[in-house]
Amino acid sequence: MLKFTEEHEWLKIEGDIATVGITGHAAGQLGDLVFVELPEAGATFSKGDSAATVESVKAASDVYCPLDGEVVEVNQAIVDDPALVNSDPQGAAWFFKLKLADPSAANALLDEAAYKELIG
Amino acid sequence: MEDLSHLKHTPLHALHLSLGARMVPFAGYEMPVQYPEGVLKEHLHTRNAAGLFDVSHMGQIVIRPKSGSVADAALALERLVPVDVLGLQEGRQRYGLFTNAEGGILDDLMIANRGDHLFLVVNAACKDADFAHLRNGLGESCDVMMLPDRALIALQGPRAEAVLCELWADVASMRFMDVAEADLHDVTCIISRSGYTGEDGFEISVPADSAVDVAERLLEHPDVMPIGLGARDSLRLEAGLCLYGNDIDTGTTPIEASLEWAIQKSRRAGGDRAGGFPGADRILAELANGVARRRVGLRPEGRAPVRGGARLFADAEGKTPAGTVTSGGFGPSVDGPIAMGYVDAAHAENGTRLFAEVRGKYLPVAASTLPFVKQTYKR
Incomplete structure (x- = not known):
């Protein structure tokens, strides 16, 4: 199941694990990324908490946790090469995997059609 | 949108x-x-x-002496800037600063001698205030015109x-x-x-x-x-150049800003036309006696950019304040984060290790000389 947030994150949900990243639209708006800071595996977040930081040449931006849960894995590849977020934002450049506290909460997020409408 | x-x-x-x-x-x-x-x-x-930049938002100002002698315009302008304008040859330009009575910086600018007039380029955000300041200061002896x-x-x-x-x-x-x-x-x-x-x-x-x-x-x-x-x-930023409003403003003096090179000998103590600009007492005293803080370059040791506004400390626990970052980001040619800011004189020496507060962490940075890249001017 693929879901989106109004803060431009995507979630690929398999069982109670959500793989989270930022959308191609968000990556395009941010421009060339030069730094990514990810949470530690084991960290727990509530929906809306700042879970990661991305920085372009110009500015730093927060990446919000889309649902309540615990980080079980992070993607070191985007820390080593932040440009991957610009080149493959919805594939190889996932940010972290989240064990969802309540998988059914994902139903309230946007589906792909609703997200496309949001970004116009 | x-x-x-x-x-x-x-x-x-x-x-x-x-x-x-x-x-x-x-x-x-x-x-x-x-x-x-x-x-x-x-x-x-x-x-x-080569890159092409539109900088048309900046102010272009002509100062034309009523006497017809550009030396009169130069001497009039010298009352507002700690710069040797009289010694500027025809067809030459130099960097300058408008100072206020407290020794702060009102704007930075370029001053050119165009033979029968002076030609100034000033910052967009300051251009209306600069124009009024020039009219007030030079209006009796010069026609001051903004070129719209x-x-x-x-x-x-x-x-x-x-x-x-x-x-x-x-x-x-x-x-x-x-x-x-x-x-x-x-x-x-x-x-x-x-x-x-x-x-x-x-x-x-x-x-x-x-x-x-x-x-x-x-x-x-x-x-x-x-x-x-x-x-x-x-x-x-890589070139170590100040952005007015970030790195210099009315709360910073030219000496704190490490811009003393813009004050030529003739305007310093013992010079032919020493002082005679707003804030001269403070600025010349700072030239003689030093300042409590200096603008320096800052090189973060890691990959995380340290942005303007970040506080600097002498220790990794954030107990002893040492200064503030005024501009910071990522330098594509340096291929790493770079910044500049004001650091207490005791910590301003090249290579001094400081700590910048970023998202609740204290990241090590080294005080550094500027610029971060080699200037390639054709001198």
Whole structure:
């Protein structure tokens, strides 16, 4: 199941694990990324908490946790090469995997059609 | 989308849109922050070839002496800036600062001697205040005019000379900080060999109605790429150059800002025309006795950028304040984070290890000399 947030994150949900990243639209708006800071595996977040930081040449931006849960894995590849977020934002450049506290909460997020409408 | 309808446009506005620029508000103008290539490529292209910048939002001011003698305009302007203007030869330009009575900086600017008048380029956000300040200070002896009908185009980078040579061959004979009048395809321009990137390059003052024509001719050259404000900022930061409002303002003095090189001998204690500018008492005392804090470069040890506003500490626990970052980001040519800021004199020595507060962590940074890249001016 693929879901989106109004803060431009995507979630690929398999069982109670959500793989989270930022959308191609968000990556395009941010421009060339030069730094990514990810949470530690084991960290727990509530929906809306700042879970990661991305920085372009110009500015730093927060990446919000889309649902309540615990980080079980992070993607070191985007820390080593932040440009991957610009080149493959919805594939190889996932940010972290989240064990969802309540998988059914994902139903309230946007589906792909609703997200496309949001970004116009 | 942000409403930009109240903002002013430069003569190149439509050209920016046609080039696919992303427009943002800046100093009351709608300006290109980047083009489709993006900040990183634009930055590196400027260092490797040539970049074209629209800086038409900046103020262009002419000071014409009523006596007809440019020395009178120079002496009048010297009452507002701690700069040797009288000693500036015809066809030469130098950097200057408007100071206030407390020794703070009202704006930074370029001053050119154009033979029978002085030509100033000032910051967009300050230009109306600068103009009023000049009229008040110089109005009796000089006519002060803001040129509203001119664009300003910067061409910067190692290929700038070769590109501009195709429009005006004599450009090759200009040295850094020379100013000359030139006809580029029948358009009379004022060209200075200067810029805001640390690279060799030119700033070209063009009549507004010819600005698109000149810009398009330059952009036709395969070595030239349009460059937005994003890369302009990273280029100037690598070059160690101040951004007014960030790195210098009315709360910083020229000596705190490490800009004493802009105060020539003749305006210092013992000089022919020592003092005589606003804040001279404080500024000359600081030159003699030193200051409590200095603007220095800062090199974060890791990869995380340290931005303007971050607080600096002498220790990794954030107990002993040591200063503040005023500009910071990522330097594409340095290939790492860079910053500048004000540091207490005790911690300002090159190589001193400090800690910057970023998102609740204290990241190690080293006080550093500026610039971060080698300047390539044609002296």
